[in-house]
Amino acid sequence: MQQHANHLPSTTGIREQPTSATNHPLASAIVDAPKERGNRFGEARDFGSSVGKGVGGSVEGRKLATGSHRIMAEAEVELSALAVEVERLRVQGATAIFVAIDRKADGPLAIAVRIKVAAPPAIRACGRQSFASRRAHGLRSVGDTARIIAMELTEAIYGRRATRAFTGETVTRPVLERLVDAAIQAPSAVNEQPWDFVVIQNALLLDRISVAAKAHMLEAMDSGTYPHWLRESMENPDFHIFYHAPALIVISVSAGGWAAEHAALAAENLMLAAYAEGLGSCWIGFAQRWLETTEGRRAIDVPEGFVPVAPIIIGHPAGTTPPVPRKPAHLRWATTQPTVMSAISTL
Numbered sequence: 001m002q003q004h005a006n007h008l009p010s011t012t013g014i015r016e017q018p019t020s021a022t023n024h025p026l027a028s029a030i031v032d033a034p035k036e037r038g039n040r041f042g043e044a045r046d047f048g049s050s051v052g053k054g055v056g057g058s059v060e061g062r063k064l065a066t067g068s069h070r071i072m073a074e075a076e077v078e079l080s081a082l083a084v085e086v087e088r089l090r091v092q093g094a095t096a097i098f099v100a101i102d103r104k105a106d107g108p109l110a111i112a113v114r115i116k117v118a119a120p121p122a123i124r125a126c127g128r129q130s131f132a133s134r135r136a137h138g139l140r141s142v143g144d145t146a147r148i149i150a151m152e153l154t155e156a157i158y159g160r161r162a163t164r165a166f167t168g169e170t171v172t173r174p175v176l177e178r179l180v181d182a183a184i185q186a187p188s189a190v191n192e193q194p195w196d197f198v199v200i201q202n203a204l205l206l207d208r209i210s211v212a213a214k215a216h217m218l219e220a221m222d223s224g225t226y227p228h229w230l231r232e233s234m235e236n237p238d239f240h241i242f243y244h245a246p247a248l249i250v251i252s253v254s255a256g257g258w259a260a261e262h263a264a265l266a267a268e269n270l271m272l273a274a275y276a277e278g279l280g281s282c283w284i285g286f287a288q289r290w291l292e293t294t295e296g297r298r299a300i301d302v303p304e305g306f307v308p309v310a311p312i313i314i315g316h317p318a319g320t321t322p323p324v325p326r327k328p329a330h331l332r333w334a335t336t337q338p339t340v341m342s343a344i345s346t347l
């Protein structure tokens with residue numbers, strides 16, 4: 001919204017107040033989000049603001065107002081239909097404000113501080129700040145911070161997708177280092193922290209691994225039953241097991257009882273962190289068996305005493321990947337009926 005005249009029509013409920021171009025973080029977020037989505041901006045007239053309440057004006061002949069419930073009340077905008085949604089957004093840590101068009105509530109607008117999964121030092125620092133200092137950074141309390149982080153985490157858990165198409169853009173070293181840093185925040189049995197990460201960005205090496213891994217899988221298929229599509233993929237010279245991703249991170253783990261668990265926990269952290277960075281990722285199981293061979297270990301220089309477990313491709317996604325529907329959770333609640341209790345002989 002471009003800001004123009006400084007007086008408001010009374011229908012917006014915002015009293016006249018001179019306004020200048022604002023750097024208020026919430027206002028910037030509201031302006032930046034549609035810009036990022038490529039939305040068209042109409043010209044705003046009769047713009048005005050009311051400190052702590054909101055802003056309003058008219059765009060293409062329609063009266064617009066956005067802000068708190070107080071400004072809506074002054075403009076006599078009925079909000080009851082939005083109350084539940086607004087509360088849900090607030091509980092998730094977003095600042096929820098209202099938008100009204102021609103004095104009718106059009107919907108809530110949620111503004112949240114985007115805290116990247118890979119920004120823990122900033123989050124920790126925030127927890128140590130004084131209340132006044134947090135306010136200055138747009139955070140109202142430590143509780144708010146926690147809720148905002150929770151919302152971002154939920155978004156990452158539900159939004160991450162196995163990505164199989166990438167732009168040619170490389171992923172920079174600092175970004176890859178942040179992904180690895182997120183990976184090593186995973187828990188490990190007896191705090192072993194048994195991970196080794198190797199990043200491969202050489203396209204020729206990735207091509208070679210793809211060819212070798214496919215050949216290895218085809219060999220293995222001779223002595224077992226495998227789905228037809230899998231054999232076809234492995235025989236297809238155009239099928240690249242890494243989908244031409246610009247980077248592959250292989251997580252190896254010190255050999256021991258919990259190798260798979262340790263690798264998988266780090267891998268999920270890494271993939272969620274990649275999502276938070278706007279990147280796509282996919283665990284490539286097709287590469288695993290070959291990477292375990294002597295030739296495979298040598299190709300990626302797996303340290304002695306470690307096993308390569310999780311090959312994960314990383315890159316800038318080309319387009320969006322639709323979500324893969326989940327089967328209903330196979331969830332049961334254990335009972336304490338006598339028959340169940342007596343199944344454990346020591347009870």
Ligand SMILES: Cc1cc2nc3c(=O)[nH]c(=O)nc-3n(C[C@H](O)[C@H](O)[C@H](O)COP(=O)(O)O)c2cc1C
Pocket residue numbers: 160161162163164282283284285286287323324
């Ligand atoms: C252990 C493991 C191995 C996988 N191997 C491959 C693979 O070799 N190639 C591939 O395209 N996707 C692979 N995937 C990705 C899965 O196909 C994908 O996670 C699944 O279809 C669900 O989609 P989503 O991750 O988008 O929710 C693998 C995933 C896991 C966890």
